[in-house]
Amino acid sequence: MKAYMQRMGRSLMLPVATLPVAALFSGIGYWIDPTGWGANNIVAAFLLKAGDSILANLGVLFAVGLALGMSKDKDGASALTGLVAFLVPMQLLNPAAIAAFQHIDLDKVNAAFTKMNNGNVFVGILAGLLAAAMYNRFSNVKLPMALSFFSGKRCVPIVTAALMLVVSAALMFIWPPIFGALVAFGETIAKMGAVGAGLYGFFNRLLIPTGLHHALNNVFWFNTAGIDDIGKFWANEGTKGITGMYQAGFFPVMMFGLPAGAYAIYRQSRPEKRKATASLMLAAAFASFFTGVTEPLEFSFMFVAWPLYVVHAALTGISMFVAALFHWTAGFNFSAGLVDFVLSLRVPIANQPLMLVVLGLIMAVVYYFVFTFVIKTFNLMTPGREEGEGEEDADLAGVTDDNKFAALAARIYTGLGGAENVVSIDNCTTRLRLVVKDTAKADQDKIKATGVPGVRVIDKENIQVIVGTEVQFVADEMNKMQQNGGVSAVVADSAAAKVTPVAPETSATSAATIDVYSPAQGVMIPMNQVADEVFSTNIMGDGYAIQPTENTIYTPVAGKISSIFPTQHALGIMTPTGLEVLLHMGVDTVDLKGEPFTMKAKVGQAVKAGDEIAIMDLAAVKAAGKGTDIIVAFTNGDVVANVALTELGKAVTPNQTVGQVTTK
Structure with missing residues (x-):
């Protein structure tokens, strides 16, 4: 499961990389025309629409990105399958479709379906994962001659569309009760004052991966339960120190806490990956600070380091609780970034809003040290800490493709820790059976990067590498390396060249x-x-x-x-x-x-x-x-x-x- 979540997180990096620029487009457009949302300025309108073209279609991006990233060969057909998987429920579960199915007026459709649009992250993630699974299972299917046109990759979108019909039917019945339960939960905690605000902040962040945070937002921000926190704040109505309490605590987190967390992630990245990590974290942190758009940052560690995301949700709840407890209030129209914070200073009902800056500075320190502690203590694979991805081994520069088994053996041998760690080499029909000084020193990711089917750690000194039926040739080359003090004869005799993962040669087949x-x-x-x-x-x-x-x-x-x-x-x-x-x-x-x-x-x-x-x-x-x-x-x-x-x-x-x- 851990490996699956890490693959999922890495796959999300492709769509997530587009979000910072979208957030900046929207933020700058909103800054230019904060009251008219582009109606008063053509440049603002252009930028807002440009940003919305991405931010309003997060579900589509996640479906395509996950389907591509989680597929076995990263083929474009998997991305198309992800798009198909997403479009089916969007067409079947949007309010107009539900109204037609149930023979009711559009305004009578359950509120749960109002968020069934291209921005639905939960459906996007679900569609992407199912599409990848279907692609991995059916992309090599061979159909009878009469249907041969639809064999292989062409078959996958068709099968996936059929699956999503079933999924959509299930969601049609499952989604409304869950949504309704969350609304009821929100109405309950709304009666709990500052504690309720803290609980709302915690669950608001925790539910983002599912898209169900909108159910809670409807209770507190809009008029679902009579609170209407956003509407009343900007209309300067309500009670000073109370109105805005369900918005204020987000400012310290989005403007200060999360950017500090991003810096902690950067600091804990591996030296060779810091440059790439810095570019992602800087853009995401600025988007969070300036616009309050946190998706680029949150989705960068939400799945690869989910315990850290739970900590982030808890810290958000604490910030919301403290702000509500001391009646420090501010509000937003777009999100809790710098632009909205400055605008809310002019609203008379805002109460001691500058204290949110003080709280933000405190939260920045808390976020940095808590994130650092959690990442190091639990060895979380936050961006820049991933191991064994696309790295070349400098000490194998002498291996060429002239002897594929020597190349594979050299990479496995190095992954095991080389002569300093390898004690003995044996093999059975399909696997290398190795005795090492310490299996903890073996880099499993580096070994798996060679393309071998698997690695098994037996105990502290025994480890097995599953190679396949040609294992004998790999074992022979590794024994040569061991006899030569860890240097393969091929390495010694060949010119410098990079090694690529070696796959066993297969014979030509006929259907x-x-x-x-x-x-x-x-x-x-x-x-x-x-x-x-x-x-x-x-x-x-x-x-x-x-x-x-x-x-x-x-x-x-x-x-x-x-x-x-x-x-x-x-x-x-x-x-x-x-x-x-x-x-x-x-x-x-x-x-x-x-x-x-x-x-x-x-x-x-x-x-x-x-x-x-x-x-x-x-x-x-x-x-x-x-x-x-x-x-x-x-x-x-x-x-x-x-x-x-x-x-x-x-x-x-x-x-x-x-x-x-x-x-x-």
Whole structure:
């Protein structure tokens, strides 16, 4: 979940980067013409409309940005899918549509639907995440010939649109009760004086990611419950020291607190990323101070460091409470920035507004030190603290692409901490098994950046890197590096060049559907029941397993033996269509050094499905405390369009068809 939230936060940086300039356009336009909103000045009108073109469409931006950033290959088709996912609920849930569905007048539509517009951040985030998930799942789907035009990426927007119909129908019934409950909650805390103002400030910030903060705003700022704090303030009506209490506490936060928090985020960024972090934080902090538009700053850490955002919400509540307690009031038409603060000074009902500046200076100190403490204590990945993203390793400058396994080995070796940390290197069929001095010194993000499927930390001294069926070649290169004192022969002999992540080479494939068979007598189980997470989580690809009752093992597909592992417990088969199949006998059986296994095939040998290929001594494997599952994995998953298994949970016999695999 933590990694997912960080990916989500990074994906939001693309749309968030557009917000500071939009906020400045709007702020300057409002500063030029604060009373007419552009009606009295053409330049102000132009700037306000320019800013609104972005700020009023946050939902669209978030849907597109998240769909693109969370997709597996950052393809433009994912962004289009995000747009489609957002447009469907916007058309189905806007007030006009609801009025038509319910056969009522437009003014009778539930207030919950009034914010179903292009600025709805919650729907934008939901649409973007669902669109990315659908793209990652269906972008490689191959449809029958008659529908082949809609295969692959063209299929995704269609499937996503159908999904969003269901989501929209659910929101049609779920959204109003939630909105209504928040309005009722707001009406309750409105009776609690300064404490109520503090609670409002806290929940106002906390609900921003969902878009439901508008429900509370309606209670306090407008005439939903008779408070109408904004309207009464600017009309100079109400009670001095009371009217404006639900606005005043935002000024110290937006003008002083958040900019100080931005400085803390900058100070805690990594030295090599400070320049980029400074540009984002400076623009976002100025937008918050000058205009009161906080989205550029808040969304920069809202998801990647959500505990910090909760702290920010709490500090906002405290500011609101203190301002209301001492009856310091001011108001805004646009937001709680410098422009509105200066304008509110001229309103007679404002009460000791300059004390909000004093409170703001105090909040700035509090924000800086609290943000710094929380970021450091909990090691939060705020902007500029992300690890292993797009960095090049200076010490690998000598690796070229002449030997892809040496390049991959060099990057993994360096990520593990190099010769200073690596003690021994071993491997099984699919993974490197490494003993190190301290696994905490291994940079998992750097290792994952090479493109390997996964990293597993076993304990303080043991770590595994899942590579795939070509792991032997990578292990050989790493052993060479270890023998050379940490310097690969390839590195020593090659000219300086940057390393890029290396992916295993795959064979050419042709679209086909092939039958797959049971490799043993026993019971067929799904891959997720295998007691090895490398297989159960499909890191090595989709497949199935047999819980065997007899010792003889058979080939699950026809093809050619492409590899046999030295410890005889696994082999690879290449089918004529280019599908790579791994047959793995037992769980964690590499430790048995081949003793319970007798291989009856050779590398390069052609085999038919159902050929007897090996003997596994089940009693010996069980006596050694190892699992006996016979695992069949389709390791080049990028060419697999579909896996259909028909005998899961059933007793099967050798040579029995248990499913089909369709390749692209």
